[in-house]
Amino acid sequence: MKYDFKQIEAKWQDRWEESGIFHASDDFSKPKFYGLIEFPYPSGAGMHVGHIKAYSGLEVISRKRRMQGYNVLYPIGFDAFGLPTENYAIKTGTHPRQVTDKNIERFTGQLKRVGFSFDWTRTVDTTEESYYKWTQWIFLKMFENGLVFRDTALVNYCPSCKVVLSNEDSQGGKCDICHSDIVQKSKDVWYLRITKYADKLLSGLDSVDYLPNIKMQQVNWIGKSTGAFVNFKLSVADEKLRIYTTRPDTLFGVTFMVMAPEHPLLEKYADRIANYADVVNYREECAKKTEFERTQLVKDKTGVKIEGIAAINPINGKEIPIFISDYVMMGYGTGAIMAVPAHDDRDYDFAKKFGIDIIEVIKGGDISKAAYTESGEMVNSDFLNGYTDKATSIAAMIKYLEEKGIGEEGVQFKMKDWAFNRQRYWGEPIPIVHCEKCGMVAVPYEELPLRLPNVTEFAPGEGGESPLAKIEEYVNCKCPKCGGAAKRETDTMPQWAGSSWYFLRYIDPHNSEAIAAPQKLNYWMPVDWYNGGMEHVTRHMIYSRFWHKFLYDIGVVNTEEPYAKRTAQGLILGPDGDKMSKSKGNVVDPNDTVDEYGADVLRVYILFMGDYASAAPWSESSVRGCKRFIERVAELPSLVKGSGVTPQLESKFHKTVKKVSQDIEELKFNTAIAAMMSLVNDIEAHGSITSDELMTFVRLLCPFAPHICEEMWEQNGGSGFCSLAPWPEYDEAKTVDATVEIAVQINGKMRSVILVPAKAEKDEAIAIAKMDEKIIAAIEGKNIVKEIYVPGRIVNIVVR
RNA sequence: GCGGGCGUGGCGAAAUUGGCAUACGCGCAAGAUUUAGGAUCUUGUGAAGCAAUUCAUGCAGGUUCAAGUCCUGUCGCCCGCACCA
Numbered sequence: 001m002k003y004d005f006k007q008i009e010a011k012w013q014d015r016w017e018e019s020g021i022f023h024a025s026d027d028f029s030k031p032k033f034y035g036l037i038e039f040p041y042p043s044g045a046g047m048h049v050g051h052i053k054a055y056s057g058l059e060v061i062s063r064k065r066r067m068q069g070y071n072v073l074y075p076i077g078f079d080a081f082g083l084p085t086e087n088y089a090i091k092t093g094t095h096p097r098q099v100t101d102k103n104i105e106r107f108t109g110q111l112k113r114v115g116f117s118f119d120w121t122r123t124v125d126t127t128e129e130s131y132y133k134w135t136q137w138i139f140l141k142m143f144e145n146g147l148v149f150r151d152t153a154l155v156n157y158c159p160s161c162k163v164v165l166s167n168e169d170s171q172g173g174k175c176d177i178c179h180s181d182i183v184q185k186s187k188d189v190w191y192l193r194i195t196k197y198a199d200k201l202l203s204g205l206d207s208v209d210y211l212p213n214i215k216m217q218q219v220n221w222i223g224k225s226t227g228a229f230v231n232f233k234l235s236v237a238d239e240k241l242r243i244y245t246t247r248p249d250t251l252f253g254v255t256f257m258v259m260a261p262e263h264p265l266l267e268k269y270a271d272r273i274a275n276y277a278d279v280v281n282y283r284e285e286c287a288k289k290t291e292f293e294r295t296q297l298v299k300d301k302t303g304v305k306i307e308g309i310a311a312i313n314p315i316n317g318k319e320i321p322i323f324i325s326d327y328v329m330m331g332y333g334t335g336a337i338m339a340v341p342a343h344d345d346r347d348y349d350f351a352k353k354f355g356i357d358i359i360e361v362i363k364g365g366d367i368s369k370a371a372y373t374e375s376g377e378m379v380n381s382d383f384l385n386g387y388t389d390k391a392t393s394i395a396a397m398i399k400y401l402e403e404k405g406i407g408e409e410g411v412q413f414k415m416k417d418w419a420f421n422r423q424r425y426w427g428e429p430i431p432i433v434h435c436e437k438c439g440m441v442a443v444p445y446e447e448l449p450l451r452l453p454n455v456t457e458f459a460p461g462e463g464g465e466s467p468l469a470k471i472e473e474y475v476n477c478k479c480p481k482c483g484g485a486a487k488r489e490t491d492t493m494p495q496w497a498g499s500s501w502y503f504l505r506y507i508d509p510h511n512s513e514a515i516a517a518p519q520k521l522n523y524w525m526p527v528d529w530y531n532g533g534m535e536h537v538t539r540h541m542i543y544s545r546f547w548h549k550f551l552y553d554i555g556v557v558n559t560e561e562p563y564a565k566r567t568a569q570g571l572i573l574g575p576d577g578d579k580m581s582k583s584k585g586n587v588v589d590p591n592d593t594v595d596e597y598g599a600d601v602l603r604v605y606i607l608f609m610g611d612y613a614s615a616a617p618w619s620e621s622s623v624r625g626c627k628r629f630i631e632r633v634a635e636l637p638s639l640v641k642g643s644g645v646t647p648q649l650e651s652k653f654h655k656t657v658k659k660v661s662q663d664i665e666e667l668k669f670n671t672a673i674a675a676m677m678s679l680v681n682d683i684e685a686h687g688s689i690t691s692d693e694l695m696t697f698v699r700l701l702c703p704f705a706p707h708i709c710e711e712m713w714e715q716n717g718g719s720g721f722c723s724l725a726p727w728p729e730y731d732e733a734k735t736v737d738a739t740v741e742i743a744v745q746i747n748g749k750m751r752s753v754i755l756v757p758a759k760a761e762k763d764e765a766i767a768i769a770k771m772d773e774k775i776i777a778a779i780e781g782k783n784i785v786k787e788i789y790v791p792g793r794i795v796n797i798v799v800r
Numbered sequence: 801g802c803g804g805g806c807g808u809g810g811c812g813a814a815a816u817u818g819g820c821a822u823a824c825g826c827g828c829a830a831g832a833u834u835u836a837g838g839a840u841c842u843u844g845u846g847a848a849g850c851a852a853u854u855c856a857u858g859c860a861g862g863u864u865c866a867a868g869u870c871c872u873g874u875c876g877c878c879c880g881c882a883c884c885a
Contacts, residue, residue: 213804213880220803220881227885245885258885301883327883337885345801346883414884534879608825610812615878622812624838625825631840671814674824681824743820748866750820788865794819798865 003634005598009707013115021721022066022117024073028523032073033065036503036563038532038540039077039124042103043084047110048580049588049618050572053606057569057667058531059116060607063703064664066117067727073524074117075506077124078104081132082495083161083177086426090458096426100127110590115599115706117723122509126498131505132428133449134515135497138547140431140442141554147193148420150440154262154287155419157185162460164189166419166494169539184287187464190421190430190491194546198222198413200560201545210566211613214537221538223414228398230338230407232257234265235310235319236272241265244333244412248401249393252381253340253361255351257311257322258303260330261286266306274307279324286326301327301350313338314406316382325350333412342367418543420494423466425458427492435479435486444480452492466490499540500547503527503562515556522558530563537568567667570614572606577617588618600705601627607669607704629677632684633701634708637716641688649686651737652679653693657730660700669704676701691716696728744769745796746778754795762789769795 016022035058040051055076062074080100089096104125111118124131142148156165158175164187169176194201202222205215227246234241241257259266261283270276282304303325310319327346328337341351341358348371351358358367361381365372378387383400387393401407421430431443431450443450453474458467468474468490479486501515507524508516515521532540541563548562573579574586581587593602605626610616656679663672679697683689689697695718702709702722713722737758742765744752752774756765766787769775775797782799789795 216804217880223881223884225884243885247885325883327885329884332884339885344885346885349883412884414881538880608812614806616812619812619826621838622826628840629825670812671824674814677824741820745819745866748819748864753820786865788819790819790866792819793816794866796819796865 003631003708005600005630005707008711009113009115009594009599012707012710013112015710015721016115016117016723017120019721020121021724022072022074023119023121024075025071026520026523027071028519030071031069032524032528033062033070034073034503034524034526034528035062035065036506036527036530037076038536039079039499039502040107041082041084042078042080042100042107044088044099044103045582045587046103046106047590048572049590049593049602049606050580052114052590052602053572053612054532054569055111055116056603056606057567057612057669058529059603060664060669060703061529063117063706063723064661064727066723067699067702067725069726073122073506074119075122075124076111076116076118076120077122077502077506078107078126079495079499079502080104080125080127081427081493081498083163083424083426086424086458087161089426095454095456096458097127100125113594113599114590114602117706122506124502124505124509126502127426129449129451130510130512132498134505135428135493135501136431136443136448136450137445137515138501138551139428139493139497140445140448142192142550143432143442145550145554147196147550149191149193149417151189151191152186153189154184155187155189156182157187157464158182162464163422163424164419166496169494189419191417192420192546194418194543195413195415197546197549198224198415200549201415201542204545204549204561208561208564208566210563211568214534214541214566214568217534217537218542221415221542223412225412225414227394227410227412228401228407229334229410230314230401232311232314232338234269235312236308237269239265239269241311241322241336242334243336243338244410245338247340247343247394248397248407249378249381249384249387249390250340250343250361251313251315251338251397252384253342253359254313254320254338255341255357255359256320256339256347256354258325258328258337258339258347258350259306259322260328260335261324261326262330263324263335265336266324269309272308275304278304279306282324289326301325301346301353303327303350303354305354314404315400321356323350323354331416332414341371343371343373345371345373347371415542418546420497421489421491422494423460423464423490424492425452425455425460425467427494428452428497429468430489430491430493432489433477433479433486434489435482435484437484438479438481438486441479441481441486447480466492468492496540496543500544501551503530503544504548504551504557515551518558521556525557526559526562526564529565529567531567531569534568537566541566567613569612570610570616572609573615573617575618575620593623597623597627598630598707600708601630604630604673604704608673610670612667612669629673629680630705630708632680633697633705634712636680636683636689636694636697637712639683639687639689640691640694640716645688645690645693646686647738649682649689649693651734652682653696654730654732654734657696657700657728658732658735661727661730664703673704676704698722699725699728740792742792743794744772744775745794746775747798748796751775751778758792760791762787765789765791765795766797769797 037055037058062072066072085096085099088099158165158180160178160180202224225246228248229244231240231242266279303323306322311322313320339347341347342360343362360367362376363379364374364376375390378384378393384393398409429450429452433441435441453471475487477486477488504515508520551557552560576586578584605623656675659675660672698709698712706723710722739755740758741753741755743750744754752772754768754772756768779799785800786798
């Protein structure tokens with residue numbers, strides 16, 4: 001068969017589209033498989049081969065599931081709101097709608113050329129009114145349920161994008177989008193109370209099958225810590241200074257207190273603080289520092305001692321000084337700490353710098369040199385003296401604190417509430433109206449979608465306000481409650497909103513009455529397998545798990561967790577081994593590879609490159625190797641002869657079917673393909689193949705290289721589509737050879753190879769080994785000390 | 801600093817989980833075919849040696865009949881979190 005991939009691939013892509021064989025059906029009697037990939041952001045750069053890799057894993061799984069008889073939902077869509085599109089619109093004056101449509105068209109074309117088995121009838125686009133209506137609907141439900149609040153806060157602000165960012169979007173003090181330095185700015189912020197779900201987000205991880213490193217990152221991000229809150233009295237007033245600590249058992253070692261420079265008690269007692277001017281000065285200096293400087297660069301301890309107010313250690317009545325320092329954050333715990341310099345590195349540095357006492361309460365280190373942070377025997381600690389176990393001494397102290405009413409057990413999370421608004425045009429309008437009389441009022445559900453007005457100016461205002469603020473007919477409205485004059489919220493939602501629930505919309509994408517029909521949700525959820533990039537493991541995944549858990553709590557969905565299983569693919573690096581980027585010019589466009597080698601070759605190569613989860617550089621010559629493989633596969637029909645199959649080749653077939661079937665489930669596509677290559681080598685060496693075997697092989701390869709397989713299936717008398725033909729079965733008995741080659745070692749060194757029956761007993765195997773010439777020579781005249789036989793593996797004779 | 805992972809030919813990588821190290825592919829070499837080759841096919845290909853053999857999984861030890869795999873130490877790289885109290 002001549003391998004004309006252009007003709008073959010176009011032909012089958014057309015047939016698949018016409019026949020609709022990849023459309024999921026709502027036949028609830030069949031077992032279902034919902035495979036989900038992260039829908040792309042349709043950027044102007046088009047897709048690169050990394051996208052293709054991200055979708056190829058579940059593509060193979062989904063195709064295999066269809067052949068196994070499952071009702072498969074493998075959908076695709078576009079996460080199209082966002083800054084890059086808007087920035088492009090500002091630069092070129094093109095409307096973001098037009099830019100988005102153009103980019104989606106281009107992405108769609110690229111995806112179709114690769115022959116992905118997506119259900120194209122269920123495509124979603126987060127920027128369509130029929131979609132964002134429901135994004136707004138969920139927001140209003142959250143508003144209704146007290147999960148939305150507004151606050152003035154110091155926020156991460158990107159001066160270049162003129163936008164407020166969540167902590168997640170400003171990691172390392174850099175803007176996630178333009179990489180400018182983030183500054184702290186006081187602003188009105190809409191928050192989603194994700195912290196209310198912190199515990200559920202953490203405990204839910206026990207019931208899902210995520211790769212261990214994915215779980216770990218989420219656990220880390222949620223950052224639960226257990227400890228205690230302790231109230232310290234102030235010397236000047238009947239006022240408590242409340243702190244959080246994970247080591248309440250070190251309370252006897254406290255020699256000073258530290259408050260965050262922004263701590264509200266400072267202002268409250270300003271008139272009692274003798275050096276209040278210094279405090280204000282220090283606070284202003286700190287505010288100038290970016291988060292990055294404050295947390296990364298300047299680890300040298302700075303601070304100011306509060307004159308005129310001290311704290312009383314509630315456990316021993318000692319008066320201790322209070323400092324302010326920027327190593328204590330207002331955003332974590334209570335914004336104040338008890339400092340135990342003997343057993344905390346940061347407190348130790350601070351105490352050394354300011355000449356404060358250091359009292360050892362845990363034995364084991366040398367506190368004249370450094371803080372001792374390991375565990376050990378408690379000393380100088382009254383009733384805790386002699387305790388050696390950390391958990392018991394903490395429990396004893398908490399018990400004491402609670403009895404005396406000076407503190408209690410407590411839990412803290414690193415995760416903060418989700419800053420949810422952006423001063424931008426290209427996002428979902430926040431459906432809230434500000435009324436002078438009624439306050440914040442929700443737009444009534446029946447008025448959704450609250451449409452994004454058509455504008456011509458997309459740039460944010462100099463004051464950082466949304467472009468929507470300039471449109472008077474949008475801003476001015478009537479209060480839905482009292483009917484009086486009111487103003488609309490002009491901020492929009494962040495990029496992460498639309499992607500927090502898209503997997504639900506695929507289930508019923510054209511439903512105008514609900515997110516999706518309940519019986520369909522019940523059938524399809526949860527997502528059986530979700531694959532995506534490691535970069536989305538903490539943001540998108542945590543946000544969407546939060547939304548899903550909320551929807552569960554209000555009875556919209558029937559599963560607590562959206563994703564039953566989550567895996568991640570590794571990057572494809574440029575041919576130079578660097579991360580692909582436009583600026584380096586090392587981006588590989590899948591279209592180029594499809595043009596030159598064909599979609600099947602591209603697919604096989606991407607999965608053959610190496611471990612699916614690891615990064616690997618692109619290699620053009622290795623692509624050619626995969627082309628050779630596909631071409632040799634295309635020639636297999638010429639080897640079909642009526643008979644003449646050897647037991648060895650038959651066994652190899654069964655072994656290969658078994659290996660490929662198993663490897664696919666473990667995302668070990670590289671070894672699955674290697675096994676098929678090896679089988680082709682053996683077939684060629686043998687010189688013939690039966691028609692049945694050919695058809696088995698074609699079905700086995702079909703999820704990887706579906707176009708050529710469909711063609712061969714048709715040419716060789718297969719009925720229907722190969723893509724729907726039954727997945728090959730194997731006979732376990734036939735994967736085992738009757739005789740096996742095993743190695744013979746003398747004293748653990750390989751000396752020979754013998755052929756023994758697979759079921760040989762120890763005596764038989766050793767007897768055969770001792771007849772081997774090389775072995776005879778090796779053991780001649782020596783004492784046999786020990787004989788080891790591992791069936792099917794090895795014989796080892798120990799001699800002296 | 802804390803947490804996780806990795807280190808195997810010239811290259812991408814395998815290794816049934818303690819049992820023939822280097823499968824599969826690339827590259828390279830020789831040959832065939834070709835007007836030509838960045839095409840195709842055949843053969844060879846960890847290193848040293850004429851050989852039998854010996855040495856090879858970052859480095860140094862250890863356990864074991866047997867170690868890429870387990871243990872101890874050490875070096876190097878990658879990722880995540882990070883003044884989180």
